[in-house]
Amino acid sequence: MFKKSIGIAAFAIATTFSASAFADGHSAGDAVKGEKVFKKCSSCHMVGPDAKKKVGPPLNDLFGRTAGGYEDFKYGKSIVAAGEAGLVWTEEEVFEYLRDPKKYLRAKLDDKKAKSKMAFKLKKEDQRADVIAYLKTFSKPAE
Numbered sequence: 488m489f490k491k492s493i494g495i496a497a498f499a500i501a502t503t504f505s506a507s508a509f510a511d512g513h514s515a516g517d518a519v520k521g522e523k524v525f526k527k528c529s530s531c532h533m534v535g536p537d538a539k540k541k542v543g544p545p546l547n548d549l550f551g552r553t554a555g556g557y558e559d560f561k562y563g564k565s566i567v568a569a570g571e572a573g574l575v576w577t578e579e580e581v582f583e584y585l586r587d588p589k590k591y592l593r594a595k596l597d598d599k600k601a602k603s604k605m606a607f608k609l610k611k612e613d614q615r616a617d618v619i620a621y622l623k624t625f626s627k628p629a630e
């Protein structure tokens with residue numbers, strides 16, 4: 488419990504600094520609700536100090552990381568290509584990615600054949616915003 492409240496305090500500080508960065512129409516998410524949403528992700532992803540790769544890469548320090556950039560995870564070609572083309576994960580990018588990873592990569596790479604190894608979509612905007620708020624508690628605050 489103690490650890491969790493520290494995470495949420497850090498989140499509150501982080502949102503104060505980055506409030507304008509996420510201002511394109513949707514409001515900032517709720518990290519507490521996001522923890523529940525993350526249950527949908529946790530069959531494939533881990534966060535926290537003991538996070539290891541599963542079906543997908545660990546999602547600690549996601550924000551500011553190059554797409555496809557976790558060492559020691561075997562990504563699909565398309566996400567690696569997007570990272571090589573300069574894609575770095577921000578809140579906005581993750582928000583779009585989660586809606587439909589394959590479509591997202593196809594649009595980013597302008598390649599109708601691009602593929603995603605992540606076979607999961609999160610359609611609901613509020614759930615995407617909430618899970619991003621939760622993931623931010625495992626990333627360093629934005630500079």
Ligand code: HEC
Nearest residue numbers: 527528531542543554555556562563566603604605607609
């Ligand atoms: C069925 C398994 C599965 C589920 C469920 C899943 N993912 Fe993924 N995720 C993956 C895989 C596999 C990749 C690697 C994608 C690739 O190589 O194309 C990935 C990649 C990612 C990436 C890019 C990471 C990077 O290092 O570039 C993010 C961000 C992400 N997932 C977030 C989420 C979130 C948040 C959820 C829950 C809402 C979720 N994923 C649910 C399997 C999953």
